[in-house]
Amino acid sequence: xxxxxALYEGKAKIIYETDDxxxxxxxxxxxxxxxxxxxxxxxxxxxxxxxxxxxxxxELLEKNGIPxxxxxxxxxDDMLVKKVxxxxxxxxxxxxxxxxxxxxYGVKEGLVFKSPIVECYFKNDALNDPLMNDDHILALExxxxxxxxxxxxxxxxxxxxxxxxxxxxxxxxxxFKLEFGRYQDRIxxxxxxxxxxxxxxxxxxxxxxxxxRFRQDLGDVESTYEEMRRRxxxxxx
Ligand code: ADP
Ligand code: UDP
Numbered sequence: 001x002x003x004x005x006a007l008y009e010g011k012a013k014i015i016y017e018t019d020d021x022x023x024x025x026x027x028x029x030x031x032x033x034x035x036x037x038x039x040x041x042x043x044x045x046x047x048x049x050x051x052x053x054x055x056x057x058x059e060l061l062e063k064n065g066i067p068x069x070x071x072x073x074x075x076x077d078d079m080l081v082k083k084v085x086x087x088x089x090x091x092x093x094x095x096x097x098x099x100x101x102x103x104x105y106g107v108k109e110g111l112v113f114k115s116p117i118v119e120c121y122f123k124n125d126a127l128n129d130p131l132m133n134d135d136h137i138l139a140l141e142x143x144x145x146x147x148x149x150x151x152x153x154x155x156x157x158x159x160x161x162x163x164x165x166x167x168x169x170x171x172x173x174x175x176f177k178l179e180f181g182r183y184q185d186r187i188x189x190x191x192x193x194x195x196x197x198x199x200x201x202x203x204x205x206x207x208x209x210x211x212x213r214f215r216q217d218l219g220d221v222e223s224t225y226e227e228m229r230r231r232x233x234x235x236x237x
Contacts, residue, residue: 001025001080011037012050012196023071024083028054028192034215036128043214043221047077049229050194055079056233057162057193064161066154068189069181084181084190087143088123089132091151093159094175098199101175104131110206116159118152123179147187151180154189162193166200169231171209174199195228 003025004017011033016025028047033040051073058070069081094101097111101119120137121129137143143151155178166173176198179191191197195210202209209228213221 001074003027003078013192018080022083023080025074026079026081026192028077028079032196032211032214034211036125039215041214043225045222046196046225049225050192050196051075051077051079052229052233053194054192057165058189060165061158061161061189061193064157066158066161066189067186069183081190082183082188084183084188086123086179086181086190087147087151087187089137089142089148089151089180090121090123090129091155091178091180092119092121092175093117093155093178094119095159095163096172096174096199096201098174116156118155120148150187151178154180158189162198167203170203171231172201172203172206174201195225200228 001018001023004019006014006016007024008015012029012031014027014029016027018025028051030042030044030046031040032043032046055070055073058068062068062070069084071080071082074080094117095113097107097113098109101107101117102109120132120134122132122136122142123129134148137148138145158178159173162176163173176193178189178193180187181190198210199212200209201207208218209224212218213224
């Protein structure tokens with residue numbers, strides 16, 4: 001599948017047209033940003049690691065009955081996906097307190113919730129992705145009631161599948177962000193699932209194995225992405 005013109009360049013990926021109007025290529029860059037683009041950098045090898053990780057996790061979800069945009073990995077840093085119209089809501093699922101939740105509600109990091117929290121944020125960089133409730137989403141006609149309840153239900157199912165998987169490789173799934181898109185008459189899981197969009201803590205030590213190493217200048221950033229690629233996907237062939 002040949003890359004056509006770039007349709008969109010975001011902070012971490014470029015979306016390319018293909019010769020099939022229903023498909024696009026998602027190219028994963030080494031560029032990294034944090035705090036809504038205020039902190040910028042490059043993490044050498046991140047594109048390759050996130051392509052491998054995201055492809056493997058989308059395959060795992062598909063096998064478990066989650067409808068996704070994933071078709072196949074087509075190179076070290078490119079994924080072929082169905083072209084969707086992204087629903088401008090970011091769903092965040094949280095199992096353990098950290099990040100913006102601790103700041104917003106004044107709680108300490110590391111509280112393990114009895115049941116997961118699902119939050120919705122308006123995907124709008126200019127507004128700094130504000131938190132929204134269901135009424136905002138319905139009143140502003142961002143999604144229909146059945147779409148919203150469907151996305152939340154799928155988000156919780158994904159949480160159960162990913163928690164079991166990460167547990168099996170010695171990692172706690174702390175929280176993660178999902179994006180969904182409209183494709184024909186269905187809603188598919190889109191975008192990526194990677195250490196850029198999840199918080200992953202090593203069991204026992206709570207060592208951070210995700211983009212917080214970059215956000216918080218914790219060091220070993222490149223080697224952590226490679227370590228996660230290896231833990232999730234296995235050794236390179
Ligand atoms: P951002 O826009 O936040 O800077 P990225 O750099 O990750 O994000 O850019 C990828 C963009 O492509 C995102 O806006 C994402 O919503 C969008 N996207 C993800 N999957 C698909 C898809 N299957 N079809 C069309 N757009 C997609
Ligand atoms: N997240 C993301 N993109 C965003 C905001 C959050 O992928 O634009 C992910 C983030 O990596 C974490 C989870 O969503 O796994 C919850 O993030 P939080 O709201 O705590 O964000 P922070 O403000 O701390 O980045």
